Amino acid sequence: MPKDNGIGASPKRREDVRFLTGAGNYTDDINVNGQAHVHFLRADVAHATINSIDTSAAEAMPGVVKIFTGADFAEVGGIPCGWGVTDRHGNPQQEPRHPIIAHDTIRHVGEIVAAVVAGTLEQARDAAEAIELDLSDKPAVVNMAAALAEDAPKVHEDLTSNLCYDWVFGNPDDDAVQAAFDSAAHVTTLELVNNRLVANPMEPRVAIGDYSRATDEHTLYTTSQNPHVIRLLMCAFVLGLPEHKVRVIAPDVGGGFGSKIFHYAEEAFCTFAAKACGRAVKWTSTRAEAFISDAHGRDHVTKIELALDADNNFTALRTNTMANMGAYLSTFSTSVPSYLHGTLMAGNYKTPIVQVNVKTVFTNTVPVDAYRGAGRPEATYQLERVIDKAARELGADPIALRRQNFITEFPYETPVALTYDTGDYAATMDKLEQVADVAGFAARRAESEKNGKLRGFGINCYIEACGIAPSNIVGMLGARAGLYDAATVRVNATGSISVMVGAHSHGQGHETSFPQVVADMIGIDESMVDIVHGDTGRVPFGMGTYGSRSIAVCGSAMVRATEKIISKAKKIAAHLMEASDADIELKDGQFTVAGTDKSVAWGDVCLTAYVPHNYPLEELEPGLEETAFYDPANFTYPAGAYACEVEVDPDTGKVSIERFAAADDFGNIINPMIVDGQVHGGLGQGIGQALLENAAYDEDGQLLSASFMDYAMPRADDVPFYQVDHSCQTPCTHNPLGVKGCGEAGAIGSPPAVVNAVIDALQSGGKNVAHIDMPLSPARVWAAMNG
Amino acid sequence: MYEFEFEKPSTVAEAVAALADEDAQALGGGQTLIPTLKQRLAMPSKLVSLSGIPQLKELSDNGGMLTIGGAVTHAEVAAAAADSYPALAELASHIGDPAVRNRGTIGGSLANNDPAACYPAAALGSGATIVTNAREITADDYFRGLFETALEDGEIITAVRFPVPEKANYQKFLQPASRFALVGVFAAKYAAGVRVAVTGASEEGVFRWHEAEAALDANFAPDALDGLSVDAGGMIGDLHGTKEYRAHLVGVMAKRAVAAAG
Amino acid sequence: MAKVSMTVNGKAASGDVEGRTLLSSFLREQLGLTGTHVGCDTSQCGACVVHVDGKAVKACTMLAQEAEGAEVATIEGQANADGSLNTIQQAFQDHHGLQCGFCTPGMVMSAAALLKDNPKPTEAEIRDYLEGNLCRCTGYHNIVKAIMAASGQDVSSIAAE
């Protein structure tokens, strides 16, 4: 029986009512009295020296309040990078200054060159057209291999080269790794590209800076997944403001997928400009700006080699990857191709030797950072593609080959530094075979062939490390922040509860699922619990939402804080019932004394805490409010197996997804409806990456797919109904809820299944195609078939 | 957008007069023009809306000749031509999305002559006549390359006359992002001969594939196109498909159009 | 500046606008109806879909003055008279057809236009009709399901709740 409330139930989302009636409060819906608007003049060339900027004509234009250039920001810090990676020689990554406004050099199309603040947006745009730029073009570096060549033009003159770092992970002993390959019975090699993507949440970014001269306080409204992190970075590293004078509010946010984690120049600009202009300053990104100013995702080029013994056991894995950083280091950029990627290269398999080599590269392109999955999709894609290719080369069944190499004993220490606490990969594979109806595939293929279509079946496994992360471990690896989270449970005198959480909900449904947990623990109605999020002025602290961490980390903090509340409430109840607190039990919102019929209701205890007339004041403070910070002991390891079935039109190369099945192990589940939705969304994005999406640059550094006219977003008719199952559950062993996180799985697990399926379809049609790089557009598939 | 004046006349004559102002521009459904203005790629002093002129909203079917007013929307054509000219109605019902079809007009589409647009293929493939406030222009004379037409400044498409063929069909292969035609082929069989018009593919814009027409004149069947191909040289090559791919698709879509026309 | 007058969600509304003022800007900025969202500048995302004289249109691609005298319906006017969610809205909530909510107003308005013309659309018809409505969150599964449910079709056999 599905539960109808508490943990494991699927109550309808309470936030939906405002979204469905147009009452949501997104950042662009906010207007501050007297606000001015900023238009950013953005570079339309990828690389140039700025000789001069003449703003005098523009300043005289109607409505102009003030025009800013790089010189205005010479005294403040640059946008910081939050992770310092140490290279294979023990040296720090190369870290260029990342100015708010380009100072003397333009390094990517879309970089801010000047900012015009005016009474209306159109006035600001008019004035921006009157700014005279004197630029000297420089050669653009776009291709990563070319950027690493000896004589390549440098993106940053003050760095030694375009190499950010050259990193090795896993087994660093080249000879030992080579020996494993030399003694292998079979080696499969694959070169592939993990295509560059644009996150494109449907809500473009917005920032509004406001400043009060009366209190010397700044308020920044911004479309962020982590307002406290923005406040910290902006105050400490960029503007040098004391945090208690800055409030960051991220109200309803229309999707993020990683792209709204990072601290962006526009946020610092609006905060700075509001004070400088003496009025609030608002910026609303157009979609066109989003394409050239939101951090992009993925963009890896990899060679992967898998060694197998004569019995098809994986014996060694080696990868060589180039990862694009773009022109500057965005907040989490350097961690993505290193620790978020290298640590996952063992996958679900007991391969004893793994070596991961990564070179990160500066290019004259938009900065690249985390996008849904961040490093884990890149790892999964390589691994699951090379395994599929190996199976094909060896004539092995791709499911059996995977099963044979599964890790089966837990905890398991991988050769790439993680300890998987729990899992059951055979169980998710069993479930997948059932959900995907593997047995029925042959008949479906025959049917497709009758219609002149090629049908293919592809599977893959995935594992991810979520719930980032134990602060001491990530600190050792170079993170410049702690990655705990925090929650404050504030019980009101009449028993209703506000929970201030550091996680931010921008689609994940926290407003519904978090109260389920607290209400379940106390045994009260969910409607008595609300969460508060997205406002540094109301929430004590938090690290925000990304990396599928909200319930695993912030949810755990919330559990800990609620435990403290319950413990204190029991003391109060014990006092009221003249019993020992050890004997007090809490069930369904009633405190009882074990073995008696004495009871006192939740509400009475809460009231007593705030009206402490009959209260143990000498032992206990009045009030009922507790905060917990939770720092996880380990990552969590959601894992699963996915299957895709495609039809390929041999005349045109068009691929259509006919079926998609997902069997996930997310550990315990708070709200199954929301979890399904998270998987669906991830699948949509993963299918988008596999078939449609591609942020392509030309050799001059112009983004060719710079609008929805050329960047293909998945639409309703590009995807099928998905079959999603999460009945396999091995609860996380180290957090109080036993949860693992589900936000990224769909995007991580789906691209290889799609590509594997297309290759299977083509091979079934007698086409000897071993690989096609994503996106598998009709043109690419047709070219591969006819190549 | 730059600021402009807005005028909404109720007769063609008033519209023509309003368009006489320098830098005045006609506004059809705005589905192309407004996004262009948002990018500040055009700077009209005045937009003259054609949506309030009853004459431009007329649609008539005179036994074999379908006349569509210049301001008739794609959705209206999809509904009104379903019986009289199903291939045209089908085409109209797959332009953009429902909201675009509720605003976008045939006059706007033909005046714009986007190389990947659908209506140009129908007009050329049907040997339609473009009727303006000043004259009548045959489709063969009307299309002049990418975004170029025979229209003079200020000239308004008041109607388009489509001779209804014995059979016809339009096959559109979608550009995955914009969903315009990566390649679209309109094939129509008339007593006087077959016409095949191709959109999306050529660097010169919509064109007639005369070789295919000749082959289909002899035998209106997909096989008749076996062995025929367009030269990849003049095709568009971009992010979404090479010249060779587009040339190949022209053949595939032409066959499919003929097959579907029956 | 010119004055425009229209009926919005059954009530008379008017204001002074420029030639270039878009219907979406008029609704959002002058009438405060911020439920109509703007997600792109190429008329593709559909976050801005409203009804003008009963037809779905992209409010970002129509001049406010073109709506002179028109009946305009926005997401704010969709709920039942007693404030409860209408059938489509309720189906979106029941079937988790929204996550971040940004595309949702446009989705609901498009769904309403579809069901008016086609009261029992098939899955394929729904997916086709949503060509101009992008959603980045839901993978469309529950949106399609919600629209089928709103049209009275049994969706219990569709995988996963």
Ligand SMILES: Cc1cc2nc3c(=O)[nH]c(=O)nc-3n(C[C@H](O)[C@H](O)[C@H](O)COP(=O)(O)OP(=O)(O)OC[C@H]3O[C@@H](n4cnc5c(N)ncnc54)[C@H](O)[C@@H]3O)c2cc1C
């Ligand atoms: C999301 C989206 C998808 C689309 N998909 C497709 C597609 O798949 N296939 C396709 O063919 N098109 C597509 N279009 C374009 C659409 O069909 C437009 O409606 C059409 O191209 C322009 O028509 P309009 O009435 O909107 O013209 P407007 O945008 O108003 O005007 C376009 C040009 O024509 C001029 N003009 C307008 N009417 C007249 C007239 N009667 N006489 C003379 N000049 C006139 C204008 O001055 C302007 O220069 C799409 C558009 C969008 C926004």
Ligand code: FES
């Ligand atoms: S905002 Fe109107 S279509 Fe995107």
Ligand code: FES
């Ligand atoms: S719910 Fe977020 S875009 Fe659709």
